[in-house]
Amino acid sequence: MDRLELDDRDRKIIALFEQNPEISQTEIAEHVGLSQPTVGARIIKLKNSGALATSVGVDLKRAGMNVAKVDITTRDSNKVIDLFKQCPYFLNGLIVSGKENLSIFFAAEDIATIEALVGRHLRSNPSVTSVDFGIVISSVQSLTMPVKIGFEKTDISPCGYNCPECQYYVHNQCLGCPMTTHYKGTFW
Structure with a gap:
């Protein structure tokens, strides 16, 4: 695997995204002294190399x-x-x-x-x-x-257990699998 080489402008672009993931390419261009199309090309390069990634959570x-x-x-x-x-x-x-x-x-x-x-x-x-x-x-x-959110609920959990047959679930020591119709929690 090739070693990733970043210049000062690449580092500044990454830092700007860390501070504000919603920042526009135009705003980045103003901060780093490049044109918006050049910034766009650098962002694509950084994403393709793995130096810049977005995670929703x-x-x-x-x-x-x-x-x-x-x-x-x-x-x-x-x-x-x-x-x-x-x-x-x-x-x-x-x-x-x-x-x-x-x-x-x-x-x-x-x-x-x-x-x-x-x-x-x-x-x-x-x-x-x-x-x-x-x-x-x-x-x-x-x-x-x-x-993991937004899945179709079934009777059996992905690990193969049926919550109503599990002693933890029966004794209210577990809310059950959120992927099942047996889930007793409120988050999923």
């Missing part, structure tokens, strides 16, 4: 969501991540070095639902040897993340 703390960071020791990181790829509670997963070789981030309206998710899918998973579960108390910057 929800400010999780302002939306009243609880966020958990779960550090896991597993024999098969990819297999564990595959369990959650369709899960609306799943924010992201990071394969990392060290004893705990996988970090997963979840968000839900209540901590009990995240705990149920971790208990049902991670603590009982034979390829998982340890789980360290922590709730994010605060963040330095806005915690805006993409969240």
Whole structure:
């Protein structure tokens, strides 16, 4: 992979987008001393190279969501991540070095639902040897993340569980899967 080289104007364009993602190309042109078409071409180059990307998401703390960071020791990181790829509670997963070789981030309206998710899918998973579960108390910057919303609800969750048959759900320790008709929460 080629190393990305940015000049001062590229850095200024990126910084302007960081400050205001809605900034116009004309405004950027005024700040960097280039014509609007030249700025447009640079923005395309920056996007194509991956130096500039746009992500739409929800400010999780302002939306009243609880966020958990779960550090896991597993024999098969990819297999564990595959369990959650369709899960609306799943924010992201990071394969990392060290004893705990996988970090997963979840968000839900209540901590009990995240705990149920971790208990049902991670603590009982034979390829998982340890789980360290922590709730994010605060963040330095806005915690805006993409969240899966706008799906058709079914009776069975994408992970294959039927909420009314799950003990966490039956004992009101989980709001249920937002992708199902059994979901008891209000966010999704």
